[in-house]
Amino acid sequence: MSASVGAQGRHITCPRCGGENPPDGVFCGNPDCRKALGEFKYSAEEIDRESRFHERIADRVAAFIGNPYFIVLHAVWFLLWVAINTGVITMSVRFDNYPFGLLGIILSIEAIFITGFLLISQNRQSSFAVKRSELDYEVNVRTFREIQSVKDLLQSMQQRIERIEDSLRER
Numbered sequence: 001m002s003a004s005v006g007a008q009g010r011h012i013t014c015p016r017c018g019g020e021n022p023p024d025g026v027f028c029g030n031p032d033c034r035k036a037l038g039e040f041k042y043s044a045e046e047i048d049r050e051s052r053f054h055e056r057i058a059d060r061v062a063a064f065i066g067n068p069y070f071i072v073l074h075a076v077w078f079l080l081w082v083a084i085n086t087g088v089i090t091m092s093v094r095f096d097n098y099p100f101g102l103l104g105i106i107l108s109i110e111a112i113f114i115t116g117f118l119l120i121s122q123n124r125q126s127s128f129a130v131k132r133s134e135l136d137y138e139v140n141v142r143t144f145r146e147i148q149s150v151k152d153l154l155q156s157m158q159q160r161i162e163r164i165e166d167s168l169r170e171r
């Protein structure tokens with residue numbers, strides 16, 4: 001187990017980039033790598049590995065929608081659209097007169113896609129929580145078993161010491 005390797009003061013070699021890390025390293029020191037160096041699966045890495053292409057896109061879209069630029073971009077878009085089609089900007093040709101039916105259609109289509117992406121991203125968030133609790137449970141169970149075996153070992157040592165003490169007293 002690499003934990004014992006770390007505990008003995010030897011450097012931990014990163015399994016992904018091969019970089020050397022200090023014995024107490026938890027994440028790889030290479031800023032491009034940042035691999036978790038522990039004995040147990042790391043939830044963020046597991047989730048990342050299991051995620052499919054469309055889910056990654058949904059996450060990016062959701063991140064962009066949650067960005068203030070998204071609102072600014074739309075505000076600029078609407079202002080320009082209205083300005084062009086009401087004749088405020090006179091240089092260009094009007095292509096969507098009041099009440100801006102084309103803009104309405106484009107926004108409806110956009111809303112459908114945004115809803116879809118947000119729902120995919122939201123479903124992922126709940127599956128993240130399940131995965132995280134699964135991995136937490138695994139660590140807890142393994143830790144409990146390790147402690148149990150240490151406890152058993154201590155008990156057997158205690159019994160042996162008592163037996164030795166008894167035999168010494170009998171002499």
Ligand SMILES: [Zn+2]
Nearest residue numbers: 014017028033
């Ligand atoms: Zn690394």
